[in-house]
Amino acid sequence: MSAGSSMAAALGGLGLLHGRFRLAAAAAATSSALSPRAPVRGGAATFPSAGRNYGSEAKEEEELRVQYLDEEHKGIVVLGLNRSHAKNALNKNLLKMMSKAVDALKSDKKVRTVIFRSEVPGIFCAGADLKERAKMHSSEVGSFVSKARATINEMGGTQRLPRAIGVSLAKELIFSARIVDGEEAKSIGLISHVVEQNEAGDAAYRRALALAREFLPQGPVAMRVAKLAIDQGMEVDLVTGLAIEEACYAQTIPTKDRIEGLLAFKEKRSPRYKGE
Structure with a gap:
């Protein structure tokens, strides 16, 4: 994005990339x-x-x-x-x-x-x-x-x-x-x-x-859909943006990462996300 993308910048320089990273x-x-x-x-x-x-x-x-x-x-x-x-x-x-x-x-x-x-x-x-x-x-x-x-x-x-x-x-x-x-x-x-x-x-x-x-330690799936929700939501009105957020969140529900996050919280440990 970068992130760094950073000690002096280009106005309209390199920014966030589309994709999962x-x-x-x-x-x-x-x-x-x-x-x-x-x-x-x-x-x-x-x-x-x-x-x-x-x-x-x-x-x-x-x-x-x-x-x-x-x-x-x-x-x-x-x-x-x-x-x-x-x-x-x-x-x-x-x-x-x-x-x-x-x-x-x-x-x-x-x-x-x-x-x-x-x-x-x-x-x-x-x-x-x-x-x-x-x-x-x-x-x-x-x-x-x-x-x-x-x-x-x-x-x-x-x-x-x-x-x-x-x-x-x-x-x-x-x-x-x-x-x-x-x-x-x-x-x-x-x-x-x-x-x-x-x-x-x-x-x-x-x-x-x-x-x-x-x-790095954050869940890849959650980060991907959060980025998608932010990028797409910025181009529409609030109501539509909230609908986009809901649709993006729905993508995380069937994932192993979501279950891992819940288990890690219950077991009081750091989650080990795999992006699945």
């Missing part, structure tokens, strides 16, 4: 943490070096690095953007790799949370690759934007930004293209967390990782 996006506009003075508009953050590896398995795929974390972080996958020469600007190739990676993760039941982060020091994502866009034929642009929106749920700022911070303020930011720092972004509800940078340069990622760890 959760996203904590490092330096994203959703579930993110920013350094107090990091500007928000296309992204500007300080992150660990690209070579840093926090997991037992890391796969280098040109401009996208996939890391499966282990031990107490097992179930968390980190997708690292690594287009240093272009400040992680999103081009067709990177979007294709991101889409492929996300599709693979959706079918992996062991994956519980996904974190998007930058592997490039000093930047998260500069937005769309305008150099590539300038070379596109007009007939290609629409398709590119559609694919980008399908991969990155937070694109579509004219619709999503007003829903997040209100119509008036959204118009102000969009019309002026004004840069806001981390503190202001948090104060207007654009992001969730602001953190002070640390010596390693990965304070936001660490915050996103801590948030992702909070998701």
Whole structure:
């Protein structure tokens, strides 16, 4: 999402992914943490070096690095953007790799949370690759934007930004293209967390990782339907939203996880959910 998705963010950057896992996006506009003075508009953050590896398995795929974390972080996958020469600007190739990676993760039941982060020091994502866009034929642009929106749920700022911070303020930011720092972004509800940078340069990622760890012990089925209820409910009136919530809850009733939760409560122990 990410969660972390986080030390400076892109306005309309990487957000929650559709599917059964959760996203904590490092330096994203959703579930993110920013350094107090990091500007928000296309992204500007300080992150660990690209070579840093926090997991037992890391796969280098040109401009996208996939890391499966282990031990107490097992179930968390980190997708690292690594287009240093272009400040992680999103081009067709990177979007294709991101889409492929996300599709693979959706079918992996062991994956519980996904974190998007930058592997490039000093930047998260500069937005769309305008150099590539300038070379596109007009007939290609629409398709590119559609694919980008399908991969990155937070694109579509004219619709999503007003829903997040209100119509008036959204118009102000969009019309002026004004840069806001981390503190202001948090104060207007654009992001969730602001953190002070640390010596390693990965304070936001660490915050996103801590948030992702909070998701791990929760029931996968309950989290999936809760996410569905929230996402769909935000687009309709309250009465319809409550009906969506009821329908989503009904999906949990026949599951083994629901029984496990009840037994764990009765036996005064932590539940052991399996997503079944």
